[in-house]
Amino acid sequence: MHQPALLVVKALSSVVALGANIICNKIPGLAPRQRAICQSRPDAIIVVGEGAQLGINECQYQFRYGRWNCSALGERTVFGQELRVGSREAAFTYAITAAGVAHAITAACSQGNLSQCGCDREKQGYYNQEEGWKWGGCSADIKYGVEFSRRFVDAREIKKTTRRLMNLHNNEAGRKVLEERMKLECKCHGVSGSCTTKTCWTTLPKFREIGYILKDKYNEAVHVEVVRASRLRQPTFLKVKKTQGFRKPMETDLVYIERSPNYCEEDAATGSVGTQGRLCNRTSPHTDGCDLMCCGRGYNTHQYTKVWQCNCKFQWCCFVKCNTCSERTEVFTCK
Ligand SMILES: *[C@@H]1O[C@H](CO)[C@@H](O)[C@H](O)[C@H]1NC(C)=O
Ligand SMILES: *[C@@H]1O[C@H](CO)[C@@H](O)[C@H](O)[C@H]1NC(C)=O
Numbered sequence: 594m595h596q597p598a599l600l601v602v603k604a605l606s607s608v609v610a611l612g613a614n615i616i617c618n619k620i621p622g623l624a625p626r627q628r629a630i631c632q633s634r635p636d637a638i639i640v641v642g643e644g645a646q647l648g649i650n651e652c653q654y655q656f657r658y659g660r661w662n663c664s665a666l667g668e669r670t671v672f673g674q675e676l677r678v679g680s681r682e683a684a685f686t687y688a689i690t691a692a693g694v695a696h697a698i699t700a701a702c703s704q705g706n707l708s709q710c711g712c713d714r715e716k717q718g719y720y721n722q723e724e725g726w727k728w729g730g731c732s733a734d735i736k737y738g739v740e741f742s743r744r745f746v747d748a749r750e751i752k753k754t755t756r757r758l759m760n761l762h763n764n765e766a767g768r769k770v771l772e773e774r775m776k777l778e779c780k781c782h783g784v785s786g787s788c789t790t791k792t793c794w795t796t797l798p799k800f801r802e803i804g805y806i807l808k809d810k811y812n813e814a815v816h817v818e819v820v821r822a823s824r825l826r827q828p829t830f831l832k833v834k835k836t837q838g839f840r841k842p843m844e845t846d847l848v849y850i851e852r853s854p855n856y857c858e859e860d861a862a863t864g865s866v867g868t869q870g871r872l873c874n875r876t877s878p879h880t881d882g883c884d885l886m887c888c889g890r891g892y893n894t895h896q897y898t899k900v901w902q903c904n905c906k907f908q909w910c911c912f913v914k915c916n917t918c919s920e921r922t923e924v925f926t927c928k
């Protein structure tokens with residue numbers, strides 16, 4: 594993978610004692626405000642890197658069968674590489690990284706890894722009268738995680754462009770989806786699980802769940818256009834394209850301003866790496882099938898013999914005896 598900046602962040606986790614100035618100046622692609630946050634919170638910046646990585650990994654998982662597999666040619670930043678076209682793929686990457694950062698920061702707070710946050714104690718000790726339980730345990734402080742993601746991730750949107758509005762909307766959509774999926778976990782107390790009292794707390798959802806929801810939202814992403822309402826005719830807000838009057842997209846919609854390229858060929862202008870060399874499935878009718886994946890260019894067949902240990906049996910005493918099994922297999926890659 595090509596995420597040098599992230600790798601730098603990772604490598605730095607072991608040398609955090611070096612001092613914030615050195616670390617923060619070494620991370621490429623930070624906006625000035627991000628560098629300032631980095632300097633005041635070097636411990637959080639490592640978690641930010643992990644959160645961005647969480648988002649990128651999920652993106653690669655969700656799009657593993659697509660022509661676009663979450664890779665991009667383009668500028669390298671702390672969040673991996675950015676897509677130049679304001680496409681629905683770009684929308685997805687922004688939403689998933691903003692959610693990943695909020696998720697990672699919140700998890701780190703709950704585990705006591707960050708100095709300025711912890712469990713959400715706001716409701717601690719209060720009763721939920723209708724359902725008959727008490728707030729207790731360690732509730733995940735999602736508000737802190739979301740606010741940190743907002744301050745840090747959104748700080749890279751400097752230029753007053755339509756793309757900025759798009760990015761900010763998608764960042765917020767990712768975080769909103771995460772907030773809406775927070776879970777309640779409960780524990781019973783009393784003799785032999787009698788549940789005379791019950792305490793509950795909020796926990797983070799598995800990030801995979803957020804990945805699936807955002808993937809659905811990607812499939813239903815909304816094409817928007819800009820409205821320049823201010824006197825200076827600067828981009829002011831986004832409206833759904835091709836609707837009469839103004840209709841704003843919903844808070845949790847992913848939005849895009851440009852059509853996607855087909856991602857068949859490498860093209861630096863659109864950030865497409867192309868599908869040459871990608872594995873494909875000869876019999877699948879879906880996007881992982883060689884026809885669609887290779888865009889009609891055809892595919893190469895590679896035959897090899899897979900060898901492994903099999904039918905292992907324990908022998909008295911004391912060793913394990915196995916047979917060697919083998920199988921001819923083929924894989925296909927796009928021309
Ligand atoms: C918290 O810190 C511990 C010890 O360094 C680490 O193993 C764990 O993964 C961290 N948790 C989070 C959510 O960052
Ligand atoms: C995505 O596709 C490109 C181009 O074929 C390839 O170089 C890259 O390794 C792939 N990335 C992943 C995560 O599969």
Ligand SMILES: *[C@@H]1O[C@H](CO)[C@@H](O)[C@H](O)[C@H]1NC(C)=O
Nearest residue numbers: 873874875876877878879882
């Ligand atoms: C290829 O696609 C077919 C049909 O969708 C599926 O049954 C099969 O498991 C796939 N093979 C691999 C290696 O993924």
